[in-house]
Amino acid sequence: MSIHAAAHIPGPGVRRRRPWIALLLAAAGSVAMASELAPLPEPLQLADALALASPELPALRLAAAERDASAASLTEAQSLTGFQVSAEGRLQVIEPSSLALNRDRNDSSARVALRKRLYDFGYSEALEEAARLAGDGSEWRELSARQSARLEIMRSFFDVVLADLQFARDNEAMAGAFIDADRARDRHELQRISDVALLELEAAYQQALRLRMETQSMQRLARSRLAIAMGRPGELVATVVPPAPPDLSRPVPEFELLLEDVLANNPLRKALKADVESARAELSAARNSFGPVVSGEVEAAAYERKTNSTHPFTAALVLEVPLFSGGADDAAVAAARARLQGSQARLAMHDNKLREQVLETWLQLDNLRVTLKGLGVRGEYRELYLDRSRALYELEVKTDLGDAMTEISALRLDEARAQFDWQMAQARIKALAGRLLMEER
Structure with a gap:
């Protein structure tokens, strides 16, 4: 009869935790974080939306989880060359050999063994380097995720402002269409206009009313999207403050300079470069994974039954x-080589995508500068036209005051859309160069 028990002491940084305890701790932390968030001010400014966003956004939690997983992989790789201690207790009863001098049947024993890998011809070093580089990549991906979250909040905030301006435009148009239809009814009763003319104005009013209702729904939807982007679903703001117009006097750098800056500092590109180097280290580890290993072992033991072959202390260099892996070594090298080629291809694809994004954004900024200047001229014209329409209205002369006011609302919407596109383009350039969140550097 034999009873065997062994205990292994894990390497540094390795901790075991019951899964349900971890889930409870994570849930409690999320609830505590949510309760600590300050209430959203009314009206809400863009700076407030960025500052009061929840740090527990799902995308950020996912990036943090990947970073922690990379850190755990590094700890696991480092533990390969660490000390390993095991304890073994054996309760054993034997039938002694007829030649044995010691006839005791109790052959129980206890052992404590210490083992350390001393040299493995570069395998553990390459494995640790691969894990370290993968960890570097996960940190750059976390920065990229934070920048993406900031851009999403900005875009969602601007969409709320645009939804309000679009509602103002459609509300003006609906009011004008209602007045035209109401006057047409009076003229129709006096038989001054035909049925066709009346129905035409009634249809125009119904169309304007439908557009107004749609934009009113968009106001609610835009606010919901902003709340979700901030990680505060259900907290819909009533009023937002439009940001100040952008400064168009600042020159936009040349395309070649922008591209050089982005290719040198893009966080996701740095992550992909780290992936390439990590895959290259994995390939080196795979080539040595079935190589010789030199280890040192020390063991202390206690025996109930002592013989010539039972030693209380042993030390060995192993x-x-x-000799033969059945092809596993070749398969490991082939898989590692494929991962390296895949990571190199992803880096090349990302470089092409960056070139396209930088050029597209640079051209957009150039076009937006012209668009905003044109909107400024159009605004001067519309203001003068509105003043003339008001003057004619006060003189009780037939005028298109309602249409003029609608055009002013439409102009404000177009100006805001172009200004927000400019600000988003500038923010995207900063994000591509890894400078949207300077505090994260």
């Missing part, structure tokens, strides 16, 4: 040389 050399392990694999």
Whole structure:
């Protein structure tokens, strides 16, 4: 009869935790974080939306989880060359050999063993380097995720402002269409206009009313999207403050300079470069994964039954040389080589995408500058036209005051859309160069 028990002491940084305890701790932390968030001010400014966003956004939690997983992989790789201690207790009863001098049947024993890998011809070093580089990549991806979250909040905030301006435009148009239809009814009763003319104005009013209702729904939807982007679903703001117009006097750098800056500092590109180097280190590790290993072992033991072969203390230098792996070594090298080629291809694809994004954004800024200047001229014209329409209205002369006011609302919407596109383009350039969140550097 034999009873065997062994205990292994994990390497540094390795902790075991019951899954349900971890879930409870994570849930409690999320609830505590949510309760600590300051209430949203009314009206809400863009700076407030960025500052009061929840740090527990799902995308950020996912990036943090990947970073922690990379850190755990590094700890696991480092533990390969760490000390390993095991304890073994054996309760054993034997039938002694007829030649044995010691006839005791109790052959129980206890052992404590210490083992350390001393040299493995570069395998553990390459494995640790691969894990470290993968961790670097996860940190750059976390920065990229934070920048993406900031851009999403900005875009969602601007969409709320645009939804309000669009509602103002459609509300003006609906009011004008209602007045035209109401006057047409009076003229129709006096038989001054035909049925066709009346129905035409009634249809125009119904169309304007439908557009107004749609934009009113868009106001609610835009606010919901902003709340979700901030990680505060259900907290819909009533009023937002439009940001100040952008400064168009600042020159936009040349395309070649922008591209050079982005290719040198883009966080996701740095992550992909780290992936390439990590895959290259994995390939080196795979080539040595079935190589010789030199280890040191020390063991202390206690025996109930002492013989010539039972020793209380042993120390050994062990050399392990694999002779045949059944093709596993070739398969490991082939898989690692494929991962390296895949990571290199992803980096090349991302470089092409960056070139396209930088050029597209640079051209957009150039076009937006012209658009905003044109809107400024159009605004001067519309203001003068509105003043003339008001003057004619006060003189009780037939005028298109309602249409003029609608055009002013439409102009404000177009100006805001172009200004927000400019600000988003500038923010995207900063994000591509990894400078949207300077505090994260």
